[in-house]
Amino acid sequence: MNQPKDSPATVRIAERLAEIEKFHVVTLVTRAFELEAQGKRVINMVIGEPDFPTPQPIVDAAIDALRHRQIRYTPSLGSDELRAKLQNWYHTRYGVDLPKSRIAVTSGSSGALLLTMGALLSPGDEVLMADPSYPCNRHFVRAMEGKAATVPVDADTGYQLTAELVEKNWTSRTVAVMVATPSNPTGTLIPIDQLKEIHAVVQRNGGVLIVDEIYHGLTYGFDAHSALEFADDVFVINSFSKYFCMTGWRLGWMVIPQAYVGHIEKLAQNLYISNSDVAQQAAMAAFTPETLSIVEENRHKFQQQRDYLLPALRDLGFDIPVEPQGAFYIYANCSAFTQDSYGFCYDLLEKAGVAVAPGIDFGEHRAAEHVRFSYPQSVPVLEEGVRRLRNYLKG
Template sequence: MPTNLQVAQRVHAIEPFRVMEMVKAAGEMKRSGIDVISMSVGEPDFTAPDVVAHAAMEAIRAGSTQYTDSLGLRELREAISGHYAAVHGLDIDARRIVVTAGASAGLLLACAALVADGDEVLMPDPCYPCNRHFVSAFGGKPVLVPSPAEDRYQLSAAHVEEHWNARTSGVLVASPSNPTGTSMTPSQLREVLAAVRTRGGFAIIDEIYQGLSYDHAPVSALALDPDAITVNSFSKYFSMTGWRLGWLVVPEALVATFEKLAQNLFICAPTVAQQAALACFTPEALAIYEERRREFQRRRDYLVPALRALGFQVPVMPDGAFYVYADISALPHAASGDSTAFAWSVLHDAHVAIVPGDDFGFAAPARHVRFSYATRFERIEEAVARLARVLRA
């Protein structure tokens, strides 16, 4: 690139996604013949069920591959509306649903619509790193609020009251969360939404892991505040990561704003993925998804006690997603208190790929690592056995 070209200033506020270095190293080890167990990437090991894949192929054969409405296929928006009725008992008008090119595009649209230059947006620490970068990309300032285990690693109304100021415009939270796998309790979510509403701010709630809830029925923010903006995805519960399809539910007064942005920024979400997603809501597909959800729960119920037995501290049982956020500070092997060094040593000594905490915020990241149990049960058992050998050496 010519040396006289300057990168836009906003780029400097976006940090590298450091976990990808770990993923690259694990990939190189695999290519050299080493058996590496991946517990790093947040991607289901399941793929789209056959009924969904067949729907995509039928759409291609029928030539149903041209642009859709920028808000998404009408039939898909109606199917999503029906899903809210079936799962949450909510009557969500399909006109309020915006189909997006993955949840990432949904979060970008939400930040483009609501975040102005200099606006501060509160979010918990730890949290998914891209969420704060979406805010930065539109000139906002993400304010990460240390959210300890006592708060389920989630933002609380007390946090909102303490950190809200004249520059604060809203909050962005995820429930269940990446990297912790913890959800906000209904009362916690209700109180946060009320605190934001009282101050005239916006609430963006990332609900992409809600389908993967294990200990209780999930509660959507839409049941507590009709003006909340929720983000969801076909990637996690519906096992369609590479299909790049998600959706938003927005207040009716903002539909035209989101439509204008979607028209200009994306035109529409991938048409074949939208056609295929219609099959996600068939009884055949839903039965498969529920079976997979129970399998994820089985993995969690094995992994958390196993990690605790090895000396990892997991103070809050993750109730959703497929992550465990574990404190390594009590492990002799991690006496340096450096989760990055610990993760690299685990990769090289145990051939198990995990993620250090430094991608997820600034609240004690060196004490924490994230395990993903989005891999086969037998591989998780083998990973625990390898960790035991290394940690006891």
């Protein structure tokens, strides 16, 4: 009998795929799960998500919605009620008054970033961003036919872009600058005055500033300022994933400069119609005093975890010149142990059962000398990770 064959001639891969790389963190997580399935205990310091459950009031709101309401399409930019909650959040948290119409609910901040790139980029347009930075950023840009123009950054600028770096790297193809504060993988922030200066340079050059504020709420000892406190022509990206412990619900939001609202809406309508209704109804409970007290308690625990892990890693010989003040990552120079952080991460996982992320995920600049530790784990788990690392490094 003739079987249908999968002939190579029928496989047509878009050119852009050649420039979209694997997310090594995910590969390492998959391997960690395999090892655990074989009965080995892995200390997971690789994955970028809180280990706390979604706060109960949010879960209860979802259950209530499932029991008592119809789950339907919502407006493409999000339910009116949730946008109103977000509007109020900006008022109470940052003292910023926004029209609700500029707030869009999205499928995680990933959805917001994709829409932003879709609205801004024509083929070949360039977006400046720091190297290292969140890996998907350069791929969002590529997926929308733009080009990520990465700028190497080091400890002297807190691993962040500065106004001078933006000015120096601006070209005739640059249309936007993208920053994240606090940043993944470094946990560092851009001081508000520096952010204002970056904004001024971008404005002067006729570009657009995109500020990823996904780790707001996860800063230790202080609250971060939003770019919206001084500008209304920036794209501000945020999410329920991290501070509200809702990674799997896939819900985020963005604040859009007025002139782009209709364009973003048109894209959202066509690309996915609406976001998850049940997730939006759940998120209505995110801003209640009960939920906020839970997430603030979590924040306190993250700080304790950082305060344990940072000196412990330095003691082991990792060089961490800038104290991370936010998110839940520590970006560490591992060149005392290896010149190949990629091989180091895979070997560490296999031999010591400790999963950490290789620098190569976050860019090219000195990537082989760096690893990222993610610390949303209880202190006893982190202690076990450090004990295993110490033994492994002793050889």
